[in-house]
Amino acid sequence: MRVDAARNRDRVLSAAREAVARGDTSLQLNELARRAGVGVGTVYRNFPTRQALLEALSEDRLLALLAEASAALAEADPSSGLRRLLRAVLDVLLADEAFAEVLAIRQEARSAAAGLKTRFDRAAEDLITRAREAGALRADVDAEDLRLMVCGVVHAARNNGGDTDSAAERYLAVLMAGLRPDPRSAVPRCGTRSLPPE
Amino acid sequence: MRVDAARNRDRVLSAAREAVARGDTSLQLNELARRAGVGVGTVYRNFPTRQALLEALSEDRLLALLAEASAALAEADPSSGLRRLLRAVLDVLLADEAFAEVLAIRQEARSAAAGLKTRFDRAAEDLITRAREAGALRADVDAEDLRLMVCGVVHAARNNGGDTDSAAERYLAVLMAGLRPDPRSAVPRCGTRSLPPE
Amino acid sequence: MRVDAARNRDRVLSAAREAVARGDTSLQLNELARRAGVGVGTVYRNFPTRQALLEALSEDRLLALLAEASAALAEADPSSGLRRLLRAVLDVLLADEAFAEVLAIRQEARSAAAGLKTRFDRAAEDLITRAREAGALRADVDAEDLRLMVCGVVHAARNNGGDTDSAAERYLAVLMAGLRPDPRSAVPRCGTRSLPPE
């Protein structure tokens, strides 16, 4: 019966993913059960609350982002590593509207997703430290800030009247530019290397 | 009886403002009627939908921001004028959580608020153009982008675990830094103006 | 509309009384609404909880019992006054199964029924004191005790396999006999008036 149970659980998750893809992030457990062709009780057994379902949906995403963070850390250039990670977060958020809730909202529960999020923040912190030491990142932002600002970018882009993706593109560019340490405060003298060599 | 009607409308608006100030942005018309000491029907007559109420609430805010835009345009320095406006928007959004919905969401209706928002965007556009010509602003953002990005900043700050205001402060700093034209593309030369010669 | 509202309220109460009379004391608000031919919301507006409905149902009963208590107090013989009241309580409980919940359960809410119950207990206390002073009632029971013991009598009688009423009759007789002060402790001497004159 392990197999059956797993299949049902997957059906629910699939239905949820489909709903999110359709742009319906309400994730009503009853409705989901109907769509998944499964009893309400089954949904409730697996995911007692919408939040639990949301977190289950997010685990894959978080694992992918963790992998991305590792890859970013493996890059030689701290700045481009960081850029890569922010991009990756942005892409996931654009693809999965519901995921923003998990990434933005402060988790209270002791859950797998909360753990992964913490691990992700730690990985990001490593990148951040490295970038900061390389002079590529301003001093007053930490992993949580970055995470939330990317969420902010997506939030803004989604409300844009035109193309969400291209808006996100531009807003991310603004964010990344804004993350460079302030040249005025950092290297105020002309003739120094405040710019990368062309 | 015109007076009575106006007073009732005001009562509802007051109750709504109070609710928002309390952090309750659900603005349930029934509940509001109760708090305002007014029949539900009265609320519905004046504000057929939550959205209508929201927009009514926003008119003051939008007028204030319009005034702010004028003042900003009156400033000598284009860059500081722009900064001033962004700050003002941020402050209003921090003070009024519901206002973000009006500022961020694409209006459909032919409403007073929609008109004011358009006027605000136009005023901002003036500031933007001036700042861009002064080389203080990157080329790829318009008034809508700015508006939405500030909403994004507030969105991010509100989800910050610590102090919302200080987070907003930092995020706005990042945004403003990011809005400067990319020094790499600008071919900056020591002692020259920061814009490429036309 | 006051009239309409009152009629609806009464319909619900009637439906509830009918249900109780049928022996259904579950008083499910949805079901009641259906039977009363009224929207669920209407029931919930008038009686937010089953308990509230129960108490509303009880008010008549409690008023009747209060009147009975007055009448009992007006009787010359303390003992027969008390007997009369216990009988009255018993009769009401036999006629209305749901009423036992109100009479037995400790009310927490500030409700009309709670107030009436308190008033009833006070009235009973007067009877009790008088009977006690007349040597017709043992010293170790108060109004609450009497109330609960009559509930106990009904509880027992309802579970009797035979005729509930006749069982109640007998159990009440036992109770009333048990309430007389213990002749051994009270008037231990032969030749005194421990018995009423024949």
Add this chain to the structure above:
Amino acid sequence: MRVDAARNRDRVLSAAREAVARGDTSLQLNELARRAGVGVGTVYRNFPTRQALLEALSEDRLLALLAEASAALAEADPSSGLRRLLRAVLDVLLADEAFAEVLAIRQEARSAAAGLKTRFDRAAEDLITRAREAGALRADVDAEDLRLMVCGVVHAARNNGGDTDSAAERYLAVLMAGLRPDPRSAVPRCGTRSLPPE
């Protein structure tokens, strides 16, 4: 495997006893299975209904009461024998809230508990007859009446706002006093036996 089955059954019973001791008499079979560390199916096999479980739980109690009835019958004084039995019933009921359901409710099934209850009633009947003949018990109560009245006493005591045990104590005293034959009908004479001559 017979051993396993028995152990499982015992686990369920233990869990049920524990629940009752905790004051939870709902005895939900699912919940019980979880607590007992046993599958739901196992619970259902052993106790198809809550009632069945209740009766299984009661067998010990009923056996104990049967023993008590024998002991009471062995006492020289009919009156004190009866008192002893009522006390014992009361104590069991106070200790086990669920047991009242078995003792009070009319059993339908052909069950072990029903049989024991009948045997108990028969044993009580012996005591009753003896007490009646000794003039210590009124004529209009039988074993079922006594059983139910003690249930009534517990019912009343549980609803008392103060200490359940002390209330039960008092109510039992009232019951026992009430069980004595009515002195008025007995034509009592000073110095004579309290029974009329046959």
Add this chain to the structure above:
DNA sequence: GATGAATGAGGCTTCATTCAT
């Protein structure tokens, strides 16, 4: 205009029972 009672669809959740493994 104002009132607020009425409506009832809609969403949520539990739990007794079954049954595939």
Add this chain to the structure above:
DNA sequence: CATGAATGAAGCCTCATTCAT
């Protein structure tokens, strides 16, 4: 025999909106 996942009817309650007065 044991397991425990699955089921879904059944109950609960809210709230946006209408409409009789």
